Amino acid sequence: MSERLLGDAVRSVFVSGGAGFIGSHLLDMLLGQGYRVTAYDNLSNGRREFIEHHFDDPAFRFVEGDMLDLERVVRELEGHDLAWHLAANTDIIGCHERPERDLRDCVEATFNMVEAMRRVGVRDIIFSSTGAVYGDLCLDRATSEEAGPLLPISGYAAGKIGSEAFISSYCHMYGLRGWMFRFGNVIGGRMTHGVIYDFINKLRRNPRELEILGDGTQEKNYFLVEECIDGMGFAYRNIAMDEEHPCDVFNLGTDSVTPVVKIARIVIEEMGLEGVEVKIAGTPRAWPGDQPRVHITVDRMRELGWTARLSSDEAVRRAVRRMLGKEE
Numbered sequence: 001m002s003e004r005l006l007g008d009a010v011r012s013v014f015v016s017g018g019a020g021f022i023g024s025h026l027l028d029m030l031l032g033q034g035y036r037v038t039a040y041d042n043l044s045n046g047r048r049e050f051i052e053h054h055f056d057d058p059a060f061r062f063v064e065g066d067m068l069d070l071e072r073v074v075r076e077l078e079g080h081d082l083a084w085h086l087a088a089n090t091d092i093i094g095c096h097e098r099p100e101r102d103l104r105d106c107v108e109a110t111f112n113m114v115e116a117m118r119r120v121g122v123r124d125i126i127f128s129s130t131g132a133v134y135g136d137l138c139l140d141r142a143t144s145e146e147a148g149p150l151l152p153i154s155g156y157a158a159g160k161i162g163s164e165a166f167i168s169s170y171c172h173m174y175g176l177r178g179w180m181f182r183f184g185n186v187i188g189g190r191m192t193h194g195v196i197y198d199f200i201n202k203l204r205r206n207p208r209e210l211e212i213l214g215d216g217t218q219e220k221n222y223f224l225v226e227e228c229i230d231g232m233g234f235a236y237r238n239i240a241m242d243e244e245h246p247c248d249v250f251n252l253g254t255d256s257v258t259p260v261v262k263i264a265r266i267v268i269e270e271m272g273l274e275g276v277e278v279k280i281a282g283t284p285r286a287w288p289g290d291q292p293r294v295h296i297t298v299d300r301m302r303e304l305g306w307t308a309r310l311s312s313d314e315a316v317r318r319a320v321r322r323m324l325g326k327e328e
């Protein structure tokens with residue numbers, strides 16, 4: 001049997017954002033491997049139907065709660081061995097209209113996570129950051145963890161940089177240990193946002209035409225949700241943190257990218273459509289704060305012994321098929 005995701009020293013895991021896309025897959029994996037799990041989610045974007053198949057499992061507890069309610073987080077967190085902090089505002093496009101969400105649901109939520117950890121003595125945190133922190137640095141060259149200065153071009157990226165900063169400071173000041181991951185685009189079944197989700201919905205509404213936002217040159221790094229979770233677990237098990245070096249940050253994804261026009265082609269093919277007119281909107285960015293091209297190096301994780309198994313293109317096809325119900 002392959003190694004358990006978090007090894008055997010961890011028994012109970014607090015997953016913030018546990019009813020979301022990545023969170024619900026994480027619950028499936030953790031509960032399947034015999035961990036006790038609390039999912040804490042305010043269901044602002046998560047869905048009960050993603051997790052309700054676990055409701056009868058005595059090892060599982062769902063708490064419908066908000067990360068902004070610090071006292072509640074403190075109460076619910078107590079007694080766990082590790083916090084896996086996924087809760088965040090993920091409506092990157094909508095943030096242009098409501099920028100305060102990135103401050104609240106990213107920065108303040110993360111502050112509350114680490115403050116609750118400090119108060120109840122939970123030491124270890126795994127955190128989902130993003131390649132978006134690199135802003136325009138990663139437009140045309142592959143960007144490593146050392147790149148800087150980090151000048152965010154969206155509220156979402158600003159919220160993640162703020163979150164990384166609080167986690168790092170708590171690790172250094174209060175003895176926490178942190179594993180932070182800057183993801184490429186994570187894809188799979190149960191997506192509630194993103195380009196694949198959008199293309200499928202647009203083509204269901206109008207199977208004759210597909211409009212691609214932006215200038216059509218977008219290309220990003222895509223990898224499957226189970227690979228993302230596996231990579232984080234690998235780092236947690238194999239990369240030790242100590243007093244001298246209590247936290248670190250790792251890019252996580254594939255070393256390839258998929259152009260947006262190719263995603264359109266794969267979606268059209270898998271939906272079995274013919275004669276679709278693909279139109280390019282022709283604006284420089286798909287939305288304010290969009291990074292049209294995202295290139296991150298995953299050399300560091302490779303040197304440490306982990307790589308994604310599927311290329312970005314293969315991951316896209318698998319995710320499209322899952323979203324269409326053609327495979328599990």
Ligand SMILES: NC(=O)c1ccc[n+]([C@@H]2O[C@H](COP(=O)([O-])OP(=O)(O)OC[C@H]3O[C@@H](n4cnc5c(N)ncnc54)[C@H](O)[C@@H]3O)[C@@H](O)[C@H]2O)c1
Pocket residue numbers: 016017018019020021022023040041042043044045046047065066067068085086087088089090104105109128129130131183184185186187192
């Ligand atoms: N999916 C990706 O491609 C990707 C890429 C980079 C980083 N990430 C990060 O991974 C994490 C999970 O992303 P996802 O794709 O599963 O998104 P998601 O929106 O499905 O999951 C986030 C969850 O957090 C919950 N949430 C939001 N604010 C909350 C709050 N104040 N209190 C409690 N719960 C709250 C939502 O209801 C949702 O279930 C996020 O932190 C996201 O920023 C995702």
